[in-house]
Amino acid sequence: xxxxxxxxxxxxxxxxxxxxxxxxxxGALLRGRGVRxxxxxxxxxAATAARAREAGMVVLNxxxxxxxxxxxxISLVPPAAAEExxxxxxxHARLAPAGAVYVDANSVGPELIERMAxxxxxxxxxxxxxxxxxLAKNLTTSGTLFLSGGRAGEVAxxxxxxxxxxxLGDEAGRASAMKMLLSGVSKGVCALVAELAMVADRRQMLxxxxxxxxxxxxxxxxxxxxxxxxxxxxxxxxxxxxxxxEETCQAVGLEPGVVAAVRGxxxxxxxxxxxxxxxxxxxxxxxxxxxxxxxxxxxAEPLAAEETHTAK
Numbered sequence: 001x002x003x004x005x006x007x008x009x010x011x012x013x014x015x016x017x018x019x020x021x022x023x024x025x026x027g028a029l030l031r032g033r034g035v036r037x038x039x040x041x042x043x044x045x046a047a048t049a050a051r052a053r054e055a056g057m058v059v060l061n062x063x064x065x066x067x068x069x070x071x072x073x074i075s076l077v078p079p080a081a082a083e084e085x086x087x088x089x090x091x092h093a094r095l096a097p098a099g100a101v102y103v104d105a106n107s108v109g110p111e112l113i114e115r116m117a118x119x120x121x122x123x124x125x126x127x128x129x130x131x132x133x134x135l136a137k138n139l140t141t142s143g144t145l146f147l148s149g150g151r152a153g154e155v156a157x158x159x160x161x162x163x164x165x166x167x168l169g170d171e172a173g174r175a176s177a178m179k180m181l182l183s184g185v186s187k188g189v190c191a192l193v194a195e196l197a198m199v200a201d202r203r204q205m206l207x208x209x210x211x212x213x214x215x216x217x218x219x220x221x222x223x224x225x226x227x228x229x230x231x232x233x234x235x236x237x238x239x240x241x242x243x244x245x246e247e248t249c250q251a252v253g254l255e256p257g258v259v260a261a262v263r264g265x266x267x268x269x270x271x272x273x274x275x276x277x278x279x280x281x282x283x284x285x286x287x288x289x290x291x292x293x294x295x296x297x298x299x300a301e302p303l304a305a306e307e308t309h310t311a312k
Contacts, residue, residue, distance in 0.1 A: 012036065014158065015070030017063065017085055018044060019052035023076040025136040026105075028055040029162050040066050067092040067100075072155065074103045074130070079240040082106040086116040093123035101126035101151050107241040109180055109248040110173030117149070117172040126151045129172040131179030135226065139163050148174035180245045184259055186223060187238055190231070191265040193224040197289040206286060229283040232274035232291075239266040 013036045016023045027037045038058045041049040052059050060066055067073060067089060073096075075085045082104060089102050102120045104113060104127070117127040128151055134143030144164045147156055149172040156165045168174040193213075200209035213221040231238070242263035249256040274291055277283045 012072070012158065013038060013070050015039065015066040015073040016057065017066065017073060017075050017089075018077060019048050019055060019057060020076060021051070022132065022136040023074075024051035024055040024057075025139050026074060026076065026132075027052070027057045029139055030158065031056040033158070033162055035158065038066055038069055063088050064092045064095060068095040069097075070100065071097055072101050072103060072158070074105055076105050078237055079106055079108050079244055082108045083112065083116060086120060089125075090119055090123040093120070093125050096125055099126070101128055101155065103128045103130050103155055104176075105130035105132055107131070107179055107183060107237075107244060108176055109244045109251065110177045111248070111251050112244075113173045113176045127172060128152050128155045129175040130155070131175045133179060133182050135230065146175040146178045148172055148176075177248065180241075180248045183241050184245050184262070186227060187242055187266060188258065188262045189220055189223055190227050191262045193220070193285075194228060194269070194289060194292060195265065197285070198293045201289055201293045206289060210286065225285055228285045228288050231269055231288055232272075232277070232283050235266065235269040235272070239263070239270040242266045 014027075014030055016027045016037060016039045019027060019039050019041065023039070027039065030037050036058065037056065038060050039052050040060050040062050041052055042062045049059070060069065073089060075082065075089070077085050085106075086102065086104060093100075093102075102125055104116055110129075113129045117129065120127040126149075128147055128149040131146040132139070132143060133146065140163050144166060145156075145159055146166050146168055147153075148168040148170070150170050152167045152170070152175075156167055159165050168178060197206060197209060200206045210221075213224075242259070246256050246259050246263050249259055269292070272292060272295060274283075274288075278287050278291075
């Protein structure tokens with residue numbers, strides 16, 4: 001084929017690597033548009049297999065089968081695994097349909113994207129840089145898909161009408177750079193709010209601070225209220241994203257100050273043993289902050305193993 005087919009007849013097959021929370025949400029979104037979506041759960045756990053089934057994906061035996069059947073493969077893995085996933089695709093790229101394209105939608109910096117793009121294109125397949133801004137559960141209502149690369153427009157056609165899509169040009173790396181920039185804003189806000197809220201909690205003023213934030217800074221509070229309750233589950237991944245952002249700053253000759261501090265704060269958050277949510281409806285900003293305040297630290301230094309405890 002000369003381009004990605006975007007009809008609702010099922011003529012396009014999209015492979016998703018892998019059916020994590022975001023991968024399953026992307027798969028379900030595409031299935032809702034009539035696109036055939038395939039994945040593999042080889043080497044993955046029971047939760048991944050369950051998400052793949054619930055999203056309506058066709059589960060294949062392994063990555064070679066996914067590459068063989070997919071016009072488009074979308075990589076959605078933790079940042080540290082992005083390069084490995086691209087290498088695995090290249091290993092089997094000869095099996096892919098003519099004109100196939102690999103889409104990296106991971107939270108990695110533009111320098112890594114440029115290296116992966118060169119490797120994939122050397123294997124004779126197209127490469128598109130992608131970045132998804134927003135929570136997995138809110139893709140259709142508040143998510144934005146940023147795309148860049150020579151074939152970004154073709155990939156955009158798969159999603160247009162289902163979620164907000166922005167094409168940032170023909171140069172791979174621009175979408176990932178945008179992800180880094182926006183990620184730094186959201187995580188910086190969360191780090192600052194969390195630290196100040198711990199101060200408020202120790203002064204027995206947390207409810208008053210929350211009320212004041214809602215009234216005076218509604219936009220900032222809405223962001224914190226949306227994201228902070230997800231930190232018990234995603235703090236580790238976000239610490240990795242902040243490391244990517246720090247390296248992105250350094251790559252353009254800037255030695256980050258605020259970004260480095262936010263990265264350190266996220267590394268601390270990643271070491272907190274949150275345990276089960278104390279609230280019947282799940283974690284809230286207040287319960288996350290109180291769990292942090294119990295740890296005895298207000299610094300961004302990593303918690304020592306002997307200082308941690310299992311949350312009750």
